[in-house]
Amino acid sequence: DQQVKQNSPSLSVQEGRISILNCDYTNSMFDYFLWYKKYPAEGPTFLISISSIKDKNEDGRFTVFLNKSAKHLSLHIVPSQPGDSAVYFCAVQETSGSRLTFGEGTQLTVNP
Amino acid sequence: GAGVSQTPSNKVTEKGKYVELRCDPISGHTALYWYRQSLGQGPEFLIYFQGTGAADDSGLPNDRFFAVRPEGSVSTLKIQRTERGDSAVYLCASSPTSGGQNTGELFFGEGSRLTVL
Numbered sequence A: 001d002q003q004v005k006q007n008s009p010s011l012s013v014q015e016g017r018i019s020i021l022n023c024d025y026t027n028s029m030f031d032y033f034l035w036y037k038k039y040p041a042e043g044p045t046f047l048i049s050i051s052s053i054k055d056k057n058e059d060g061r062f063t064v065f066l067n068k069s070a071k072h073l074s075l076h077i078v079p080s081q082p083g084d085s086a087v088y089f090c091a092v093q094e095t096s097g098s099r100l101t102f103g104e105g106t107q108l109t110v111n112p
Numbered sequence B: 001g002a003g004v005s006q007t008p009s010n011k012v013t014e015k016g017k018y019v020e021l022r023c024d025p026i027s028g029h030t031a032l033y034w035y036r037q038s039l040g041q042g043p044e045f046l047i048y049f050q051g052t053g054a055a056d057d058s059g060l061p062n063d064r065f066f067a068v069r070p071e072g073s074v075s076t077l078k079i080q081r082t083e084r085g086d087s088a089v090y091l092c093a094s095s096p097t098s099g100g101q102n103t104g105e106l107f108f109g110e111g112s113r114l115t116v117l
Helices: none
Strands: A010-014 A019-025 A030-038 A045-051 A056-059 A062-067 A072-077 A086-094 A100-102 A106-111 B005-007 B010-013 B019-024 B031-037 B044-050 B053-056 B065-068 B075-079 B088-095 B112-116
Touching: A010 A019, A019 A030, A019 A086, A019 A106, A030 A062, A045 A056, A045 A062, A045 A072, A072 A086, A100 B044, B005 B088, B010 B019, B019 B088, B019 B112, B031 B075, B044 B065, B044 B075, B075 B088
Parallel strands: A010 A106, B010 B112
Antiparallel strands: A019 A072, A030 A045, A030 A086, A056 A062, A062 A072, A086 A100, A086 A106, B005 B019, B019 B075, B031 B044, B031 B088, B044 B053, B065 B075, B088 B112
């Protein structure tokens, strides 16, 4: 069973516009929600996170929104830059342990 | 180095052989994780160490997979009787905390790409 789902395998946006990446999850017990970014031939790097007690967290151009009733997480990047082109993974952390469960990833391409 | 180091970066082996993958975490990080990533998928959890002990090994797919961390620092993932389906990138990550205080920020290495022919 897929606990974390990213339904869009790819997204293409113009430089300067907003990128919106989406993620759905099934278990209401998750405690932390995170986004990771991955460039080719590199390991994933942490981008931003949000606790289940919040609905928004902002860090510069990146904002994560959490809608617990809909079990939906989104990442907004504005303005998008060509260097943001990467695969973005959402991840959830179970309340009872430390493992992260990742989605399948969305390939973001920001065109100059 | 400052980051998580994994060796080898690439390993090609034949079906049925034994393979060891090594992870050197960031100095001082007590938590260490192994993940496996297949093409087009997200990282899949294998095992998590807190210090020397395996705190959660529920992600190991079968008894051909085993991992150790004898001194609480370097870890080795061991795969016996490799199968073609084991081909993937094996990622190691470390974190300074674990358990209830862990906010999920992991520091990943670049991975070891395993190809089983």
